[in-house]
Amino acid sequence: MPFLSLIIAAAGQGRRLGTGSNKVFLPLGDKPILAHTLAVAEASPLVDEVIVVTRPEDIPLCHQVVTGGPYRKVRQIVTGGRERQDSIAAGLKAVAPAAEWVAVHDGARPFLSPALLERVITAARDTGAAIAALPVKETIKRGNTEDLVTATLERRGLWAVQTPQVFRRDWLAAAYREAEINGWQATDDAALVERAGYPVKLVPGEEVNIKITTPGDLILARAIMAGDS
Template sequence: MSKLSVIIPAAGSGVRMGSDIPKPFLKVGGRTILEHTISRFLEVPELTEIIIATSKDHISDIHSMFERISGDVILKVVEGGSKRQFSIYNALKEISDEATLVGVHDAVRPFIRPKLIIKCCNIAEEYGGAVLGVPAKDTIKQVDDKNVIKETPDRSFLWQAQTPQVFQKKLLRKAYESALESDFIGTDDASLVERIGGKVQMVEGDRENLKITYPVDLKIAELILGTGQ
């Protein structure tokens, strides 16, 4: 497998969590969520670097965190932007020449399985891009601007996208440059690659790869780690 660089945007707030502390810096099981997330990627042999995009106020916190993390992987910190997409673009500028694959992963998905990271990398190497996800388990309704139901899409073709999303470096850079030139804001990295005609393959993950967004998610995380009551 090619060398992998991973971007972890961690510039979000803790508003939906009801906390003054940004979600990546909340602790569960004695470590921050971000530390748990980083530890999963350190188990991937082909990983060459991790780039964290965060707010200016937390750059020093991440540098301190890195001092507690062992390994040969290069760790970099960049200042995030006003939107997730801009944070990732800032990080893309710092990717080393050695890496040929770039993964983007939510800071608050701490239970990603290393074998699924590797699977996404292998598929991205072949097709151009890979997105981890799970089949939609609920019926999805499409509504109009007044919340009147207009359509019920066939659930068998619907997936819930997760991260990591992994791409060939040249393809992802091209997608971000095109989006910047057109002032286009996508819902995720794959949407930018899709927009320029890149091929992105869906990879089935698992539901334990939850995104910690609300207080109930933090309780589930504690249960997964065996620290819940």
């Protein structure tokens, strides 16, 4: 089976959460937020190694979480950059030479299911790149700098993107090289891969696969955990 490396983005500062610390180390149930994703990766036969990217000041705490598992698939804990894109670039440089596929997942999405991970990986192997996403249900409007509506967008065909995102390693590496050369900036890896000219498959995600960003998200996550227990 082709070698797959999973990069976990865990270098956020948690500004919108208002905790003053890295949100992935906050408790959720009986373990830190980050540990939930590590557990799914550890159990998946499709994941061969894990690279965790975090802030330099959080590396000791990250080591503590990893060894407390223990999560034996974690090969490296890498120092992230100022922006998410910089962090994933650092993680990409750390993946094993044998890796043919690279998956990227947000450390603050603790409810990644084994089934969703498998679906995205399977789709990527068919097309070269695939991402989890949900069709947009709400009406979407575009506003201006004064918060006045300038347009109502056609909802059909719009998707709200999640992670995991899975790519051929050579495609993702090429997209990051072009981004560095051309100064491209994006909020997810798929945008860089798309801009480099590669097709990306949309895979239906899961409503529960939330990203913990705000205090309300944390309340919801803890409610989900309480419902599962």
